[in-house]
Amino acid sequence: MNRLRIVVLGLWAAGLAILLIEGRYSLFIRAQLWPLLLGTIIMFVLFLIAMYVRRQAAIARKATAAVWLRSALLLLPLAYMFPAMSDTASASGLNSFALRKRALGLDSGTDVSGGAPDQVPADGSRVISMGYILRHRHKLDGRRVVTEGRVFKDDSLPPGQVKLFRFVVVCCAADAMPVQALIASPLASSLKDDEWVRVDGTFHLLNEGGARVLQIDASKVDAIPAPAEPYLSPYHF
Amino acid sequence: MPNVNLLAPSKPIPRGQPLELQVLTPVPDRVVPRSGPSPWTIGGFVFLAIALIVMLATRGTSAGATLGLSFVSIILEALPFVMLGSLLGGLFEVFVSREWVVRLLPERKVYAILVAAGLGLLLPVCECAVIPFTRRLVRKGVPFSTAVAYLLAGPIVNVLVGSATLMAYGWNWHVLAARMGFGYFVAVAVALAMDRWFPGQTALIDPAMNGASSCGHDHSHHTGCCDDHAHDHEPAHAHASCCGEHQHEHQHEHVATHDADHSHAHAATETREVAHAHAANDHAGSAKPSIRNRLADAINHAGDDFLQVGQFLVLGAFVASVCQTLIPRQTFMTMAHAPALAIAVMMGLAVVLNLCSGADAFVAASFRSVLPLSAQMGFMVLGPMLDLKLSAMYLSLIRKRAFVALVVLMYSCVFILMLAWHYLFASGAH
Numbered sequence: 001m002n003r004l005r006i007v008v009l010g011l012w013a014a015g016l017a018i019l020l021i022e023g024r025y026s027l028f029i030r031a032q033l034w035p036l037l038l039g040t041i042i043m044f045v046l047f048l049i050a051m052y053v054r055r056q057a058a059i060a061r062k063a064t065a066a067v068w069l070r071s072a073l074l075l076l077p078l079a080y081m082f083p084a085m086s087d088t089a090s091a092s093g094l095n096s097f098a099l100r101k102r103a104l105g106l107d108s109g110t111d112v113s114g115g116a117p118d119q120v121p122a123d124g125s126r127v128i129s130m131g132y133i134l135r136h137r138h139k140l141d142g143r144r145v146v147t148e149g150r151v152f153k154d155d156s157l158p159p160g161q162v163k164l165f166r167f168v169v170v171c172c173a174a175d176a177m178p179v180q181a182l183i184a185s186p187l188a189s190s191l192k193d194d195e196w197v198r199v200d201g202t203f204h205l206l207n208e209g210g211a212r213v214l215q216i217d218a219s220k221v222d223a224i225p226a227p228a229e230p231y232l233s234p235y236h237f
Numbered sequence: 238m239p240n241v242n243l244l245a246p247s248k249p250i251p252r253g254q255p256l257e258l259q260v261l262t263p264v265p266d267r268v269v270p271r272s273g274p275s276p277w278t279i280g281g282f283v284f285l286a287i288a289l290i291v292m293l294a295t296r297g298t299s300a301g302a303t304l305g306l307s308f309v310s311i312i313l314e315a316l317p318f319v320m321l322g323s324l325l326g327g328l329f330e331v332f333v334s335r336e337w338v339v340r341l342l343p344e345r346k347v348y349a350i351l352v353a354a355g356l357g358l359l360l361p362v363c364e365c366a367v368i369p370f371t372r373r374l375v376r377k378g379v380p381f382s383t384a385v386a387y388l389l390a391g392p393i394v395n396v397l398v399g400s401a402t403l404m405a406y407g408w409n410w411h412v413l414a415a416r417m418g419f420g421y422f423v424a425v426a427v428a429l430a431m432d433r434w435f436p437g438q439t440a441l442i443d444p445a446m447n448g449a450s451s452c453g454h455d456h457s458h459h460t461g462c463c464d465d466h467a468h469d470h471e472p473a474h475a476h477a478s479c480c481g482e483h484q485h486e487h488q489h490e491h492v493a494t495h496d497a498d499h500s501h502a503h504a505a506t507e508t509r510e511v512a513h514a515h516a517a518n519d520h521a522g523s524a525k526p527s528i529r530n531r532l533a534d535a536i537n538h539a540g541d542d543f544l545q546v547g548q549f550l551v552l553g554a555f556v557a558s559v560c561q562t563l564i565p566r567q568t569f570m571t572m573a574h575a576p577a578l579a580i581a582v583m584m585g586l587a588v589v590l591n592l593c594s595g596a597d598a599f600v601a602a603s604f605r606s607v608l609p610l611s612a613q614m615g616f617m618v619l620g621p622m623l624d625l626k627l628s629a630m631y632l633s634l635i636r637k638r639a640f641v642a643l644v645v646l647m648y649s650c651v652f653i654l655m656l657a658w659h660y661l662f663a664s665g666a667h
C-alpha cells in the first residue's frame with residue numbers, strides 16, 4: 001500500500017507540474033487560478049515528505065483489491081487529462097458540442113462581469129472580447145466592433161449566418177457559460193465548426209422572442225490561431 | 238476497571254488504568270463478508286472499466302473533449318480544497334484534544350447546532366473542503382448533528398461565497414441575505430431532524446469512526462488512555478462500507494501521534510462494529526513525539542483523508558461530467574414553466590452540475606432572463622449541500638439509510654422554503 005500511495009501521490013504531483021509548466025491548465029481552470037494548482041502540487045509533495053519522515057513507523061502490507069481500486073480511481077483523472085491536453089478536439093478548450101449543451105437558445109448569455117470598471121466602448125480600432133461587447137451592448141449598438149471567437153454552424157440558422165462563441169469561466173470548465181453572437185456574412189458558408197476567427201463588422205443588439213441577441217454584420221472574417229487562454233474570465237471580461 | 242464506551246467518550250481515563258472492552262450494539266444492516274471482494278469493490282472495478290472504455294471510445298470526438306475537460310476540471314478545481322480540508326482536519330486531529338472540543342461546544346445540542354451552522358464565517362471553505370474536515374470533527378467527539386449543521390451551512394454561510402454571490406447579482410444585497418439566511422436555516426433544520434432520526438453517532442458508517450469508510454483508514458479509538466492518541470494503519474483490512482474485505486487480527490501501521498510500538502486486538506462482530514482495547518501497559522512510557530513528528534503525523538492524517546475522500550470525488554465528478562456532456566440545459570428550461578416545477582428543476586440541475594459554491598451564483602445568474610429568482614435561489618441553496626460528487630463523498634461518512642434521509646430532508650426543506658418564498662415575497666423577482 002505504501003508503494004501504491006507513493007505512486008499515486010507522485011504521479012499526481014508530476015502530472016500537475018507538467019500541466020503548470022506547459023501552461024495547459026487554462027484548458028481546465030481559469031487561467032488566473034494557477035496558484036491553486038501550485039498549492040496542490042506543494043500539498044502532494046508535503047504528503048510524500050511526511051510519509052518519508054515517518055517511514056520507520058510504517059509497516060509494509062500487501063495491498064488488497066480495494067486498495068488497488070482506490071489507487072486506480074484516483075489516477076483516472078490523469079488518464080483523462082493527458083489526452084485532453086493533446087487531442088485536437090479539446091486542445092482549444094470547450095467546443096461547439098459544449099455550446100449546444102449549455103446555451104439557452106439564441107440568447108447571448110448573461111453579463112456575469114465582476115469588478116471590471118466601465119470604460120468607453122471601443123471604436124473598432126482594437127480587438128475587444130465578446131464579453132466586453134455583451135457588457136457594453138447598449139453603447140455599442142450600431143457601431144463597428146472587432147472581436148474574436150469560435151464558429152458554430154447551427155443548422156437552425158438561415159444561410160449566411162453562423163454563431164460566434166466564447167465561454168466565460170468563473171472557476172473551471174464545468175461552470176463555463178457561453179457568450180454567443182450571430183455573425184451575418186457572405187463568407188459564413190466557408191467557415192468551419194470550432195474554427196477560431198476574428199470578425200470585423202457592425203454590431204446590433206436585437207430582441208427575438210424575448211431573447212437578447214447580439215449580431216455582427218461582418219465585413220471581414222479571418223481565421224486566427226487559438227489563443228493561449230481559451231476562456232474569458234468574469235473578472236477580466 | 239472502567240467501562241469504555243467508544244461511541245460516547247465522556248471523560249478521560251487515567252493513564253495506566255486497564256480498560257474493559259464494552260461490546261457495541263450491532264447495526265443489523267451492515268453484515269460484513271469475511272473474505273472476498275465486496276459488491277462495492279466489484280462495482281468500483283466495473284465503474285473503472287466503463288470510464289476507461291468511454292475514454293477510449295470517445296477519444297478525438299467533440300463529446301469526448303467535453304467529457305474529458307469537464308471531468309478533469311471538476312477534479313482540478315476541487316483538489317486544492319479537498320486537500321486544504323484534509324490538512325485542517327489532520328492538524329485538528331493531532332493538535333486539538335477531544336476534551337477541548339467537547340468543552341468548547343455548547344452543552345445544549347440546539348445551541349451547538351446553531352453555532353456550528355455559522356462556523357463557515359470563521360472557516361471560509363467550499364463544500365469540497367468541508368467533508369474531510371467534518372470527518373475529523375466527528376472523530377474528535379463533535380456530535381453528528383452538530384457536524385451536519387457545519388457540513389451543510391459551511392459552504393454557503395461564508396465570506397468567499399457571499400462575495401461571489403454579490404458579484405454575480407450586481408451587488409444585490411437582498412439576494413445575498415436570502416442565500417445566507419436560507420442556507421443557515423436549512424442546515425439547522427436538517428441537523429435537528431437528523432438528530433431526532435439518528436441520535437448519537439448512529440448515522441455514521443463506523444460509529445467509532447475507526448476509519449470513516451473503507452480501506453486505508455485511520456483510527457482514533459483510544460478514548461482516554463492517552464490524550465489525542467490517534468494512529469493510522471495501512472489496511473490489512475477494508476471495511477464493508479465501500480471496499481469489503483474485513484479481516485481482523487491485523488497489525489497496525491502507526492504513523493501518528495505516538496512513537497511507542499504496540500499492538501492491539503479488535504473485537505469485531507459480524508456487523509463490522511469494531512471496538513478496540515489496549516492493554517494498560519501498551520502505552521506505558523510512551524514518549525511524546527517531537528513537533529516535527531506530530532506535524533508529519535498531521536500531514537499523514539491529511540493524506541489518508543485525501544485518499545479516502547478523493548476516490549469518491551473522482552466517482553462523483555465523472556458521473557457529473559457525463560450528465561454535463563449528455564443533458565442540454567435547454568431541456569431543463571422547457572420543463573420549468575410553473576414556479577414549482579422551475580424550482581424543482583433548478584434544484585435537480587444543481588445536483589447534476591456539481592458546481593463549486595464559489596462559482597454557482599454566476600451560473601444561477603445566467604438564468605435570470607428565463608427563471609424566477611426563487612428557482613435560482615433553490616439552485617444556490619441546494620447546490621453546495623447536495624450534488625453528485627458530494628453524494629459520493631457523503632457515502633464515505635454516513636450510512637446509506639442516513640444518506641437517503643439527509644437527501645430527502647435537504648431537498649424537501651429547500652423546495653418548500655423556496656415555494657413559500659416565491660408566493661409570499663418574490664413572485665415577480667428575477
